[in-house]
Amino acid sequence: xxxxxxxxxxxxxxxxxxxxxxxxxxxxxxxxxxxxxxxxxxxxxxxxxxxxxxxxxxxxxxxxxxxxxxxxxxxxxxxxxxxxxxxxxxxxxxxxxxxxxxxxxxxxxxxxxxxxxxxxxxxxxxxxxxxxxxxxxxxxxxxxxxxxxxxxxxxxxxxxxxxxxxxxxxxxxxxxxxxxxxxxxxxxxxxxxxxxxxxxxxxxxxxxxxxxxxxxxxxxxxxxxxxxxxxxxxxxxxxxxxxxxxxxxxxxxxxxxxxxxxxxxxxxxxxxxxxxxxxxxxxxxxxxxxxxxxxxxxxxxxxxxxxxxxxxxxxxxxxxxxxxxxxxxxxxxxxxxxxxxxxxxxxxxxxxxxxxxxxxxxxxxxxxxxxxxxxxxxxxxxxxxxxxxxxxxxxxxxxxxxxxxxxxxxxxxxxxxxxxxxxxxxxxxxxxxxxxxxxxxxxxxxxxxxxxxxxxxxxxx
Amino acid sequence: xxxxxxxxxxxxxxxxxxxxxxxxxxxxxxxxxxxxxxxxxxxxxxxxxxxxxxxxxxxxxxxxxxxxxxxxxxxxxxxxxxxxxxxxxxxxxxxxxxxxxxxxxxxxxxxxxxxxxxxxxxxxxxxxxxxxxxxxxxxxxxxxxxxxxxxxxxxxxxxxxxxxxxxxxxxxxxxxxxxxxxxxxxxxxxxxxxxxxxxxxxxxxxxxxxxxxxxxxxxxxxxxxxxxxxxxxxxxxxxxxxxxxxxxxxxxxxxxxxxxxxxxxxxxxxxxxxxxxxxxxxxxxxxxxxxxxxxxxxxxxxxxxxxxxxxxxxxxxxxxxxxxxxxxxxxxxxxxxxxxxxxxxxxxxxxxxxxxxxxxxxxxxxxxxxxxxxxxxxxxxxxxxxxxxxxxxxxxxxxxxxxxxxxxxxxxxxxxxxxxxxxxxxxxxxxxxxxxxxxxxxxxxxxxxxxxxxxxxxxxxxxxxxxxxxxxxxxxxxxxxxxxxxxxxxxxxxxxxxxxxxxxxxxxxxxxxxxxxxxxxxxxxxxxxxxxxxxx
Numbered sequence: 001x002x003x004x005x006x007x008x009x010x011x012x013x014x015x016x017x018x019x020x021x022x023x024x025x026x027x028x029x030x031x032x033x034x035x036x037x038x039x040x041x042x043x044x045x046x047x048x049x050x051x052x053x054x055x056x057x058x059x060x061x062x063x064x065x066x067x068x069x070x071x072x073x074x075x076x077x078x079x080x081x082x083x084x085x086x087x088x089x090x091x092x093x094x095x096x097x098x099x100x101x102x103x104x105x106x107x108x109x110x111x112x113x114x115x116x117x118x119x120x121x122x123x124x125x126x127x128x129x130x131x132x133x134x135x136x137x138x139x140x141x142x143x144x145x146x147x148x149x150x151x152x153x154x155x156x157x158x159x160x161x162x163x164x165x166x167x168x169x170x171x172x173x174x175x176x177x178x179x180x181x182x183x184x185x186x187x188x189x190x191x192x193x194x195x196x197x198x199x200x201x202x203x204x205x206x207x208x209x210x211x212x213x214x215x216x217x218x219x220x221x222x223x224x225x226x227x228x229x230x231x232x233x234x235x236x237x238x239x240x241x242x243x244x245x246x247x248x249x250x251x252x253x254x255x256x257x258x259x260x261x262x263x264x265x266x267x268x269x270x271x272x273x274x275x276x277x278x279x280x281x282x283x284x285x286x287x288x289x290x291x292x293x294x295x296x297x298x299x300x301x302x303x304x305x306x307x308x309x310x311x312x313x314x315x316x317x318x319x320x321x322x323x324x325x326x327x328x329x330x331x332x333x334x335x336x337x338x339x340x341x342x343x344x345x346x347x348x349x350x351x352x353x354x355x356x357x358x359x360x361x362x363x364x365x366x367x368x369x370x371x372x373x374x375x376x377x378x379x380x381x382x383x384x385x386x387x388x389x390x391x392x393x394x395x396x397x398x399x400x401x402x403x404x405x406x407x408x409x410x411x412x413x414x415x416x417x418x419x420x421x422x423x424x425x426x427x428x429x430x431x432x433x434x435x436x437x438x439x440x441x442x443x444x445x446x447x448x449x450x451x452x453x454x455x456x457x458x459x460x461x
Numbered sequence: 462x463x464x465x466x467x468x469x470x471x472x473x474x475x476x477x478x479x480x481x482x483x484x485x486x487x488x489x490x491x492x493x494x495x496x497x498x499x500x501x502x503x504x505x506x507x508x509x510x511x512x513x514x515x516x517x518x519x520x521x522x523x524x525x526x527x528x529x530x531x532x533x534x535x536x537x538x539x540x541x542x543x544x545x546x547x548x549x550x551x552x553x554x555x556x557x558x559x560x561x562x563x564x565x566x567x568x569x570x571x572x573x574x575x576x577x578x579x580x581x582x583x584x585x586x587x588x589x590x591x592x593x594x595x596x597x598x599x600x601x602x603x604x605x606x607x608x609x610x611x612x613x614x615x616x617x618x619x620x621x622x623x624x625x626x627x628x629x630x631x632x633x634x635x636x637x638x639x640x641x642x643x644x645x646x647x648x649x650x651x652x653x654x655x656x657x658x659x660x661x662x663x664x665x666x667x668x669x670x671x672x673x674x675x676x677x678x679x680x681x682x683x684x685x686x687x688x689x690x691x692x693x694x695x696x697x698x699x700x701x702x703x704x705x706x707x708x709x710x711x712x713x714x715x716x717x718x719x720x721x722x723x724x725x726x727x728x729x730x731x732x733x734x735x736x737x738x739x740x741x742x743x744x745x746x747x748x749x750x751x752x753x754x755x756x757x758x759x760x761x762x763x764x765x766x767x768x769x770x771x772x773x774x775x776x777x778x779x780x781x782x783x784x785x786x787x788x789x790x791x792x793x794x795x796x797x798x799x800x801x802x803x804x805x806x807x808x809x810x811x812x813x814x815x816x817x818x819x820x821x822x823x824x825x826x827x828x829x830x831x832x833x834x835x836x837x838x839x840x841x842x843x844x845x846x847x848x849x850x851x852x853x854x855x856x857x858x859x860x861x862x863x864x865x866x867x868x869x870x871x872x873x874x875x876x877x878x879x880x881x882x883x884x885x886x887x888x889x890x891x892x893x894x895x896x897x898x899x900x901x902x903x904x905x906x907x908x909x910x911x912x913x914x915x916x917x918x919x920x921x922x923x924x925x926x927x928x929x930x931x932x933x934x935x936x937x938x939x940x941x942x943x944x945x946x947x948x949x950x951x952x953x954x955x956x957x958x959x960x961x962x963x964x965x966x967x968x969x970x971x972x973x974x975x976x977x978x979x980x981x982x983x984x985x986x987x988x989x990x991x992x993x994x995x996x997x
Contacts, residue, residue: 131546141841144547165552175728177536192551193533200531204556221620223559226629229613230636233606237638240646241506242996248505248548249638255555256636288730326730326821333732335821 053271053376055413055440056306056385057154059123059315060367061183062360063323064340065393066405070354072100073421080421085354088361089407092368094419095382097408097460101424102432103394104401106452111142114399116179118392119321121401123149123183125430125448145185147448150433152186154440155313163208163265165258166313167305169201169298170194172291174320181320183392190251194317198285198297205305206276220263227260273374274308277301291325295363303370307381316367318360321392330355340396353396357405364389368409379413386412386439388432404429415439416460428452435460492658492693492991493649499656499988502956503996506642507545507670510535512715514641516675516708521596522569528561540836540945541719543952562635566628575624582623586614589627598639599676600662610634643670647993656992661685664696667990671950672703672981674712693986700985704978710760713977716949717755721836723748726813732822736895739816743784747812747896750777753795754808765975767938770807770837771929773800785812785897804891804898806929809833812896819894826862826886833885837932838916839941842878861905863887884912888928939975943967946977950984962989 066085073080080098082090089096107117110127120128120142129143148156151166159165166184173194174181182191195201208216234253238246277300285294295318302314319325324335332339336356342349367387374381387409394403403426411418416439424431433447435456446453509517511529518524533554538547577585590610594602602610613633617626634640643666647657659667662677665685669677677685681699689695703709718724726748731739753776758769776797782789790796800806808814809829818828834840869879888911893899900907909924918931932938943966947955955963965987966980973979984990 144549168553175534177534178538186551190549190551191536193553195533195553222617222629225613225616226562226633226636227559229609229633230638232609233637233639237644241644242503244503244996245505248545249642252550252555252638252641255550255552258552259555259559324821333734333822335730338820 052413053379053381053384054309054312055158055415056312056314056381057151057412057436057440058302058306058313058371058385058387059151059183060364060387060389061122061315061317061391062357062389063319063321063392064336064353065391065396065400066357067350067354068395068403068405070350071357071405073098075421077420077422085357085361086407088358088365089368089409092365092372092409095368095372095409095411096420097416097418098421099406099408099424099432099457100403100422101426102404102406102429103426104404105428106430106449107401109449110146112179114401115321115392116142118399118401119181119183120145120179121448122390122392122404122429123151123433124185125150125428125433125452127449128179129189142179144179144189144191145182146188147185148187149183149185150436150447151184151313151315152192153437153442153447157437157442158312158440160261161265162309162311163262164205164305164311165262166192166315167201167205167302167311168192168194169302169314169316170196171295171298171316171318172196172286172288172325173317174323180322183317184315187251194315196285196294198279198294198301199282201298201301202277202279205301205310206308209270209274209276209308223263224260227256227263231256231260271307271309271374271376274304277304288325289328291327292329292363296366299363299367299370303367303374303381306371306385307374318363327356327359330359332356337396342397344397360389364407364409371410382410384413385410386416386436388436402426406432412439422457422459424457427457428454431455431457489693492691495988496649496652496656496658496992499652499992500654500958500961501656501988501992501994502953502958503994504951504953505545505996506644507543507952508548508550508642509640510543510674512542513670513674516673518565520676520678521593522565524565524568526568528565531561532557539948539954540722541949541952543949544954545952546954558636558641562632565635566631569628569631571624571627571631574627577623579623582618586611586623586627586630590614590630593631594634596676596682597634598637599643599666600660606639643667645993647995651995655995656988657995659991659993661688661690664690664991668696668699668703668985671984671990672700672712673706673708674715675708693991696985696991697982700982704982709981710756713759713981714752714756716946718752719949720945721751721808721814722817722832723751723813725817729816730821731816731895735822736893736897738784739895743780743812744816746778746781746784747816749795750775750781751808751811751813754811757797759977763974763976763978765933766942766977766980767933767935767975768807770809770938771933772807773802773805774798775800775805775811781812787898802926804925806926807932809889809928809932810892810896810925815889815892815896816894822894824862824889824892824894826866826883826889827879828886829889830882830884830886833928833932834882836945837938837941838935839937839944840881840915842882859903861902861908862890863908881914884914885928887911888922888924891924936971939971940967942975942977943970943980946980946984947989950981951989958994959989962987 071083071085073083073086075081086098104118104121106125106127107121111130112120112128117128124145124147126147129146131141131143155166168184173196177193182193184192186192231253234249238249241249279297283290283293298316302316305311305314322337324337326332326335332352339349339352368382371382371385372380376384389407391405394400394405408416430448430453434445434453437444437447438456445455511532511534514529515527518528533551535542536547536549538544574585574589590607591602594607594610610630610633614626614630617629638644645659645663648660649658651657662685665677665681669675669681684690684695684699690699726744727741729744733739754774755769758764758766758772774797776795777789778793778795779791789798815824818832819825831842834842866883869875869883888909890907890909891898910921911928912921913919913931916935917937918935922928922931943963944955947963947966966983969983970980
């Protein structure tokens with residue numbers, strides 16, 4: 001097991017994996033140094049004086065739709081009353097924007113079955129690729145998502161200076177990598193895999209923190225030389241191969257260039273409250289009964305990655321489309337997707353689905369609480385972020401993608417005017433993504449398939 | 462016997478036109494001669510999957526540390542993990558390639574090249590690049606490729622030492638597109654329709670990855686160099702050598718595990734208050750039952766693969782006897798035994814598949830029907846209706862499964878598809894959600910009558926044996942096996958330009974008696990294997 005509980009490492013020890021894979025160097029603060037006294041490495045990012053903390057984006061996903069009657073708050077824009085499902089978020093009232101009435105209209109076009117389209121359109125807002133890749137559980141032939149996802153679009157815009165352009169976390173996402181289990185795309189047909197293993201994530205994200213600067217510089221130089229050479233090989237190869245191969249290889253090559261750029265970035269300026277997260281005694285992160293703990297660990301990692309400014313764009317994917325978790329800790333013995341296909345008049349099932357979504361709201365509340373406890377220049381990490389909790393469906397049993405339940409939290413540094421319930425009468429969900437990109441300085445008023453865009457959502461700012 | 466049959470039939474294939482044709486009277490064209498008429502769909506270069514990466518590293522460096530386990534999982538398309546078009550190298554994967562190559566290079570045994578005295582280091586570096594590089598890229602390096610790697614080694618030597626230089630050179634090789642992808646530049650001029658021949662080294666890689674999911678061995682490299690892969694016969698001879706190797710058995714298991722979704726068995730979760738005695742250990746044993754039987758049919762018997770759906774033979778041990786609550790052997794060892802033909806027949810009545818194609822707390826005629834449709838008949842089911850006026854019927858625990866799902870048949874919005882799936886699944890009603898046999902459900906006697914439609918073996922049947930008898934003789938099923946093997950073996954879905962290959966394989970498969978061994982051998986003699994279409 002690579003992850004070792006902090007405080008037991010010594011300076012020269014390496015974190016070793018199952019095959020003796022040495023990953024990165026230990027934390028200085030384990031040896032008694034505090035973060036503020038440890039030497040900082042890497043170049044300082046450009047930050048204009050007086051600009052304040054950076055804005056971040058965090059996307060949270062949960063599957064299978066909801067029970068709208070138990071999700072939608074009653075009352076008006078500012079005097080709304082929390083519903084059963086959203087009650088766990090009550091203490092964050094002033095920082096929320098509860099969004100009702102958005103439909104995934106883009107799913108009217110293109111191939112795929114309901115869950116495929118739900119998952120593939122959710123953050124891309126455009127048709128899936130045609131193709132012979134997926135037949136699926138009752139599905140048409142479809143390819144992957146057909147365009148860049150909103151998190152990656154924003155990461156392109158703001159992520160060039162951080163160690164990681166973006167981070168994709170997963171909690172027990174299916175071990176089948178397909179259209180149902182991928183929501184982030186760096187481009188058409190280019191899914192980004194969420195990382196299910198919290199210990200691998202810990203090692204990958206935090207291992208350079210307070211590392212020995214000399215050793216780090218050595219590694220950078222070596223990697224630079226090797227990657228330069230590999231780049232050259234790709235370039236020479238590109239000129240000799242056909243169009244489709246060239247495109248395929250180009251995606252790989254651009255991932256390598258991404259790596260090279262990040263090597264140059266180093267760590268930048270780390271936030272004052274940055275410290276390595278404590279994941280506790282290692283657990284089996286794939287055991288279904290450990291799902292609640294895995295969810296929280298990934299949330300902790302994401303929050304600290306944002307706090308340390310190692311990235312400004314992250315997503316936490318809890319399960320996947322058609323997610324079948326048995327929430328035994330809620331007293332359930334049937335899986336989530338199974339419940340989601342019972343009839344509307346089955347009141348016991350409606351309660352079960354409500355309980356599941358209430359539980360997810362509690363996890364969301366945990367996340368917001370962590371973020372709100374990180375102070376940054378007089379505000380909090382939550383204030384400087386916009387967190388978006390979204391679903392692949394509106395309603396599970398008929399696969400409707402209307403009224404997709406969406407909760408936003410945080411104002412992205414004052415951009416959004418929070419504390420309100422917003423009811424949009426069946427507007428396309430592309431408009432939400434336009435609003436999000438505008439918040440980060442991308443002025444386009446379309447995102448995804450243009451014909452489904454009607455401009456940023458009115459009244460959010 | 463089978464092998465000789467394969468050989469001569471394949472060679473005569475393109476020219477046997479009917480009862481009057483004399484097979485073998487005309488010469489089968491050489492690979493070069495066949496180029497003009499060859500047809501094959503466009504394909505993209507195949508990147509090593511996690512399994513292929515591990516195997517290749519094992520054979521290249523002798524490293525068995527399972528390095529690809531930290532890679533993101535392979536994209537799964539059309540059931541398989543090796544569809545080239547579905548593959549994507551995300552920044553996370555690129556980073557994983559980097560960190561893993563550093564570890565592998567650090568641990569590699571380079572003693573053969575490190576023992577050089579300082580004045581012969583240049584020679585050692587040269588040898589290192591040419592020898593290791595040729596095996597890593599699966600072909601001799603060009604002079605400029607050699608020089609480029611020597612430059613990396615020189616940088617490492619100057620900034621640190623000779624050993625560092627060599628290890629950096631190895632890192633560079635392991636991240637090269639020529640290592641990670643099976644790059645095929647082909648040879649010679651393309652045909653009028655844009656098809657080209659492959660080099661001997663490229664054929665060698667196609668053979669080794671098809672049969673062993675790994676890089677060519679020394680014998681294959683030698684065969685390539687000696688021109689033994691320039692003919693169909695030579696290629697077949699190597700294929701026959703390779704399919705006799707234990708690594709081919711591993712490859713075949715990887716194929717059928719994905720085809721039949723057996724890779725899902727170990728992860729199954731069941732409601733143990735309804736299914737006492739089911740646990741992850743039993744799940745593993747159930748999978749072993751099925752895999753032992755399938756291996757027996759493929760390797761020991763070399764029979765028509767459809768027999769796995771019909772045979773009354775299975776392999777169980779004492780723990781499974783206790784689980785199934787049926788007569789069976791004692792002890793831990795898996796031993797052959799006979800299934801009760803009144804109850805079970807073939808792998809569709811094994812706990813492995815019955816439990817996977819089911820829900821947490823009950824069986825599922827829909828899952829089982831869909832499984833037969835998609836995996837055995839290669840039928841693509843249309844999606845459930847997209848509008849939101851559907852009301853899903855509630856479950857009445859006092860009704861039988863068949864009655865509960867009657868709404869599927871009554872509502873026209875549902876019936877279109879469910880009429881194609883459910884009636885197949887109802888044939889399995891004698892089995893609960895973990896594969897145990899039952900005569901009643903909720904006190905009501907089981908009705909295990911089912912029906913097949915839209916196939917070449919349509920009609921009603923009763924129970925597992927009834928369905929098995931149809932599957933055994935279905936040409937649709939046999940042709941579907943060809944399609945599944947095509948997708949797995951060639952790493953892509955069938956394209957329009959693959960019709961000749963598919964036709965050849967279907968005919969050959971039937972002619973040799975429907976055994977998978979012969980099918981995989983036949984896969985080395987097709988247009989899809991011997992040629993490539995030059996993409997624009």
